[in-house]
Amino acid sequence: MPFVRIDALRADTDRLDALGRAVHEALVETLGIPPDDRFQVLVGHDGVTSTLRHDTYGGIQRDEGIVYIAVTLRAGRAPEAKQALYRRIAELAHTYAGTEPRNVFVTLTENASADWSLGNGAAQYLAPDRTRGMPGSGANS
Template structure:
């Protein structure tokens, strides 16, 4: 059910971004109870100058290895689950994709069951 969007500068190659996508999915299955077959991702590598960021906001040193990970999911996870998710994404991004946790920016957007259709013009969660 989560929709994952990963946006990255041109410094990351296809293999790195694929590994990152797999790492994000693994983190979701381990920390916020996402089923293994619930896999929907959009990965976009942008041209130079199209990914902008503050290199020191909140005292975190970022560089062109940055990635933006946006998750849209149903409301209901506890803050402790979200904190575990962020930590696990950072760990797996480093292990699997070689992306430093300092360069992993994660954003969650929550919505309700009525905000999803997985195809065929049907609100599957409302049936």
């Protein structure tokens, strides 16, 4: 269950929606995330009251089209799967939102099953029956 935060400079609602769709589709395609497993925070920065800073670290010429994508997910994916995810996010961000791949900055933060509560104050991934404590499961409904 990934949790995604996307920050983009001068992004309107349509661009943020397109970026969110790009990241979610990439997660589904490359990591096998369930299609209904979407939890995202989408934030546009106007460059006046809030901004995003960037540099040319790594020899990449970024510009005002910069997008920061932070994905928190449970540990265990192979490096090749992560590389496929990065590529697919950049491709889909370009296709859906017109964001140049050079402006797509992605970071993954991994954690353990105990680090998640999906609601109802329960740690569902630790429960012997993963539906325990989930809405509609009968356990805590």
